[in-house]
Amino acid sequence: LELAVRGAVEAAAPEITSIEVETAAGDDNAAGPLVPVDSLFARLHADAAAVGADGASWEVVPELPGLESGAVARVEVGRMPVVACRVGTDLFAFEDRCARCERPFDGATLARRLGGGAGDAVLRCATCRAHYDVRRAGVCLDEDGGHLAPLPLLADGATVCVSVPAAVAP
Known part of the structure; x- marks a missing residue:
């Protein structure tokens, strides 16, 4: 407890x-x-x-509570582009920038890793075809050292808030 x-x-x-x-x-x-x-x-x-001690702000994102499992959404949070995806009931948010090609995740897809379990979730960049494990904080599966920039989020079932750094907050 x-x-x-x-x-x-x-x-x-x-x-x-x-x-x-x-x-x-x-x-x-x-x-x-x-x-x-x-x-x-x-x-x-x-x-x-709300603004935290580090200047980050928590922004309500109305598009995310209705995101279906297996779906990927690109949204603007504050002034920051964010890519979010849902795996089952779990929701993940990252800065909308591929670590390999540094392009937005326009057309990105979410799939299960080959031979992986039902809870596996791999985000694939449509531009360079890099693969990222969303459950492991966006680690790149194609090359060592690459990873996405995860963003903290809070959800209560009806509302989802994402924390964005102060440098891009309004």
């Missing part, structure tokens, strides 16, 4: 630098400060984009 709560807090509030857990000796029902679950999702439901 402690790990699940830590994970939820870290995902909802990445600016938190440490979490301390206190337990009452011998009393499992001890009263203490409570953090309402809704407050963990405040960033997702805010009217304005």
Whole structure:
């Protein structure tokens, strides 16, 4: 339970630098400060984009909640071009730039790796035909050292927010 709560807090509030857990000796029902679950999702439901300590902003992306499994979408988030794809229920976002040819992912496709399992997901650049493993943070499967630039995202089922660096945020 402690790990699940830590994970939820870290995902909802990445600016938190440490979490301390206190337990009452011998009393499992001890009263203490409570953090309402809704407050963990405040960033997702805010009217304005939230800005983190590093200047990155969380932007709502209305096109992404409806993205179907196996689909690839290119969207503008703030002023940054982003490529997103869904594998089952998992959603991934990267800067829209191929690490090999440095072109946008126009016409990119998502497929299973040859001989791979059902959860495998390989993003293929239509320009240079490079292959990237989306589950492994966009590592290039065709050459060592190449990888996409993944972007953090938060989803609550109805809303998806993507964090974009300050240099390209409005």
